[in-house]
Amino acid sequence: MFNHSKFTRLFICVMLLIPLAISSTTFNQGSVHAKSEQNSLETSVISEVEKIIPTPQEVQYSESFLEIYTSNQFTAAIMLGEDSPPEDLAGAEFLQNGIERLVGHKIPILTVGDDISSYTTIISIGSVESNSFNKEMVSSHNLSIPENREGYIIHNVKENIKGKTENLNSKEDLGAQGKAFKNIVIVAGNQNIGSYYGSTSLAQMLKKSGEKVLLRGVTVRDWPDMEMRAIKDINNIEGFFSFDDGMDWMKFLPSTKMNMFSLCYTHLTESGWRNPSADYLNAVNEMANYSRDTGLIQFQHELNPGYTGGLPENDEEVTQLINLFKVSLDAGGESIMLAFDDQGSTDPSSHSELANTIYNTLQEDYDFTMVTVPEPYHFGYGNIISYLKEYTENLNPNIDVVWTGNELWSHFTTPEHVETWMSYTDPSYTKPPFYWHNDPVLDLTRSFTGWQQDLYYFEDHRVPFHGVDLTSGQYIWEEMQEYTSSGVIENIFRSTTAHQIYAIELADWMWNPDAYENNENTFLRAKRYYDTLIANPAHLKKATASSEFRYPYGPERAVDGITSRDNVENAWATASGVSTIDSWWKVDLGLVREMKGVRVKYREFEGKAYMVPKSVTVQVSDDNQNWRTVIEKSDHVPNEGDIYKSNPYSYEFQTNARYIRLLFEDGGFNSLIELSEFEVIE
CATH class of the missing domain: 3.20.20.80 (Glycosidases)
Incomplete structure (x- = not known):
């Protein structure tokens, strides 16, 4: 019942990879062609550490990249089908957030039928049921999506299409200039969850190069071996x-x-x-x-x-x-x-x-x-x-x-x-x-x-x-x-x-x-x-504060991913003997980016809230000089001494900023103020 032939499985995998290698040849040639048009794009062999995790069943990595952001503008856009399911949207947002972490701007998310004439690369996400463009691409290029419900493909083609994708069967030849040629990155799942998984794989191919964002070419056909x-x-x-x-x-x-x-x-x-x-x-x-x-x-x-x-x-x-x-x-x-x-x-x-x-x-x-x-x-x-x-x-x-x-x-x-x-x-x-x-x-x-x-x-x-x-x-x-x-x-x-x-x-x-x-x-x-x-965008970013207690209670402790509990002394604390009124803690995200709020884990000790501020004001800035208040003197904090299990307190707002400052104008309930962890809500 349990005899298993590794040789048989290896042979099957090799045979499955043959059409993959053939189909990806078109992409490799397309990458070379793109490189000849954009000589500034680099090429490199992928390192082991840069490869997709979890390891795909079938994958081929290109040495070439597509340029998706340069000269302060996007040359690429993400495209979803009309009335996209939440899985497709989540995949698009995962990829979008990954790019925003590199340049501080969100790549546009379009819908099939939108004008794509200003973009050279389109990343199309969705199953053949949820995205009509992917349905056409999968059919016209004879692509094979795994039968497993969580399976997906990532495939790259170069298409000569009109400025809009609503009439896919009406393609035009613009002559030698080839202005309508688009690099199409197809992320298609057997079902919607597969499209999301494909997006998380593709996001791992992002790379920052100077002021540019590049996307390594990759061809994937993937599915899980275990159901649960x-x-x-x-x-x-x-x-x-x-x-x-x-x-x-x-x-x-x-x-x-x-x-x-x-x-x-x-x-x-x-x-x-x-x-x-x-x-x-x-x-x-x-x-x-x-x-x-x-x-x-x-x-x-x-x-x-x-x-x-x-x-x-x-x-x-x-x-x-x-x-x-x-x-x-x-x-x-x-x-x-x-x-x-x-x-x-x-x-x-x-x-x-x-x-x-x-x-x-x-x-x-x-x-x-x-x-x-x-x-x-x-x-x-x-x-x-x-x-x-x-x-x-x-x-x-x-x-x-x-x-x-x-x-x-x-x-x-x-x-x-x-x-x-x-x-x-x-x-x-x-x-x-x-x-x-x-x-x-x-x-x-x-x-x-x-x-x-x-x-x-x-x-x-x-x-x-x-x-x-x-x-x-x-x-x-x-x-x-x-x-x-x-x-x-x-x-x-x-x-x-x-x-x-x-x-x-x-x-x-x-x-x-x-x-x-x-x-x-x-x-x-x-x-x-x-x-x-x-990791949340504030993870390991540079943090400073109005004061600090002593080692190991520096401001960096609030963005190190470690929650402070009884057995782990890992929090920022204000200096001893100094008034906590108007004390502050600040983080530099490294670039201006969109955020939907922040989350704060206050100090937990012996299962109770400890060294808690009386209120918190949240301020943001683009230049570390001019501050604007987005949350003013919120008393949404744990009560000192109440039962507390390090649950985060959320402060929601919508803005773009590089610096975030927590200001404790009313001081704290105790002799110090301590913060365990701070996170940015994307």
Whole structure:
């Protein structure tokens, strides 16, 4: 069942790449032609660190570039279809924001039918259903979009078209001058999410060269090997994920090409599943709504009733548990997890009966996936053989069963381990286990809360499967899609920037396991992607302040990506013995750019707000001399001493500026004012 021929797969991949190489020849010739017209454009061989992450299934990088911005104007525009879906728009905005970070201006976003006569390059984003121009290009150039719903292509052609794209079949020949020739970059998904993924890949090909912005030529045909690629949070002594952290991760993960966020059942530890708090229910609704409204990521709702108050004791409580799952499904969630791990009950029949009841009841009204975590979920449990046999004997075959590999922290799981697991299940249940990855690298961040928390990345450049020989063929990691029912879920444990960079590396493995390399280049690619396209625009920018306490409380601490908590002293603080009235903190973004506001994380200590200002005024400037106030003396700040979990406070406004200053005219409630993190809202 699990025999897999790498030679056969390699042969297929080579055969698939042959038409790719042929089709991309046209682009390479076009690039050379463009270079002859614009001799100032540079050429260069792409370095390993500059390559797309996650690694595409099929990709060819050109040495040539297209010029998209020069002499203070755009020579390129993005084009969407009419009534574009949110995924297409999100992809266009991701690319647009990446360019704005380089020059401080937004590339125009047009619609099919708009005048394109002033542009030499058009970047057309959308599926053949959402963008009629892409439909024409895909058809006329006989392009092959992967059948996988998340698949996409990036293809480059040179077209002689009129100034408008509304009449695609009416092309004109303008003679030797070729004034109507356009460089067309086609970003087309099988479905809308694929178009978004293609945009995130293309954005990684941007480059600043003097005052110009260039786009490296690249031809891509790409799709994921695994259907589900998920991150789960945790909220206990091991984790410290707030609901705001979870929402931030839901917005971050699509840029990595992960497609699911799972809200951990540990958020119900205090209240219990029978009496969920209003904050919990609001978070479930908000996350599920985001999934439904954007189409960028799925939301999974986890419940572990035995861990959070005890298993249902009667039919009425079973209905109550089902209704709690309905909260997320009604709001747009697409997956649920029923967990029996780390709780007292070891009765496999009652567990599978509860799982079946929940699934059979919900499937009448909802389209969703369901995974379950059995009480023994690795080989360290003495009852695993008898439990799995009885648990899976009558389990609905549509329900996935989770394991963490042969051990709790597994780096050396083999195909034989998978076969052993399946030999323990009932013969009627034929699915391989769904894989829950507890990474030993992340165990360090769980067990030792201060481990490398003074940096926004892991100092030793660790990547998933650190120290494992992935080329040995002994383990399942390179062919993970062959050894899981539908995908992988990762327990990330922390919400820090270091863990976000690590998640980019994980996504590289989950998307294309056999191309994943657990070396420093993967870390550097992930870090480059984070720094240039994902981090908020104030990240690591030059910060100054009216005063500072002492090392390590300098103003730069508020833009280093590290949230200050009990075990991490990482915040800007005003000087001791000096009045906090009229103190200020300022950041230089390096160029004038558009912004929609700012977010501030104030200081958290022992779970409470600490050293908080009485009010905050937000000012902006283009030249560091002339300031204009966009938020005046807002008292939207945490109350000193109140319960506080480092949740960000947003101050929304619309403006263009280079410098941002927070002014604390009323001083603070305590002897100092401290800021943990500052972000610009794009």
